[in-house]
Amino acid sequence: MQRFTVVLIVLFFVQIFANALVFLNEPETRLSLEWHQTQFKISVFQPFVHPVVPIDWLLPKENRDLLKGLVSVESNFYVHALSVEGAMGLAQFVPSTAEKLGVLNPFNAFWAMDGANRYLEQLQRQFKSIEYALAGYFEGPSKIAKYGPSSAAIEYARKVLRSAERLKGETIFVKDVTYIEPYVLVGDRFALGLNVYASFLGTSYLSGGIQLDDWKKLSHRVLFYPAITHSFSLIVGERNFNFTVGALYRKMPNFGVQFLLDSNNLDLEALLRVWKFYITTGFSLKGFRVGLIGGM
Missing domain, CATH: 2.40.160 (Porin)
Structure with missing residues (x-):
């Protein structure tokens, strides 16, 4: 026994x-x-x-198309995406950016989308340009402010904008495992x-x-x-x-x-x-x- x-x-x-x-x-x-x-x-x-839920359910109305294009490029809509550099979640926040935005858990799809929306709004106010805001999202706003966007950052921004235009009006589902x-x-x-x-x-x-x-x-x-x-x-x-x-x-x-x-x-x-x-x-x-x- x-x-x-x-x-x-x-x-x-x-x-x-x-x-x-x-x-x-x-x-x-x-x-x-x-x-x-x-x-x-x-x-x-x-x-x-x-698939779990449509990405539109997690997005605010004002930046919905732009955020959809960004998530498509960053994580391909996968909740637990993790890059070799340590960027996490749908919005691919590195720990330092997540901390600045108050996003305790970048894998939380709701927090990630809220943080990404607030971050893009900050960057757009800073640079007065969607393309430069996206470039700042890609390689950091301080670098953009000091040196301007690199060719890689400009290509990233244009890729996000193309994805946003391509996915406009489409129902895309967030993926989990x-x-x-x-x-x-x-x-x-x-x-x-x-x-x-x-x-x-x-x-x-x-x-x-x-x-x-x-x-x-x-x-x-x-x-x-x-x-x-x-x-x-x-x-x-x-x-x-x-x-x-x-x-x-x-x-x-x-x-x-x-x-x-x-x-x-x-x-x-x-x-x-x-x-x-x-x-x-x-x-x-x-x-x-x-x-x-x-x-x-």
Whole structure:
């Protein structure tokens, strides 16, 4: 009985953090292998990029067409777009610009569009020109003010304006991603399970799962992640009807750490990107595990 309890608790925390919330910006199929105590887990993370809502629902009337062209060029309407320079979300804010605009979470589609609209209005007031405002959006207003726009910035501005004209009147949907993770556990017990990781336009996330042990016992969990910033989320939910709280800190796509607390256990888990792979580790009051996630 004691061994069964240990295995069950370890299975719960294994399900949670080898999860997709750290690599939402790179929606691709991944294989996960995990080793721990008396079990071995094989799972596949399968993303589904899907339309959510028309971009017009998120845009103000005054700059709607211009913002639609800007988002098309910057992120191709993908909520969790992330550039190699660290620009985030639909509007591709770098951290310093997001901070100046008061946008705590650039992946939040509502905050991103509000921030982009206010930023463009500031730039238009400063430069008295839409083309120069867009150039300032591209390479920074201080550089434009001091040196004028570069040829790359002018080309960027014209590309946005062409996209704005081309998309005028069209219904374009914002895209987000949902991951499903079917898995099998083998060892002293056999189990099948399915986890789902869903994003709600970057405002929050939902992680849920069910598991069938030895074709007899069904376990479940539902965890809700309200995103406070682009890096930090609170966690509240249940695991087999045990009230669960916690927090997630992530640095997409390279690092994440999470803790969960319920009436039975305390879990601490981490994920680290090394080259094209992710190394996962976890520790609870009842055990330790390690895993590897790679592309397929």
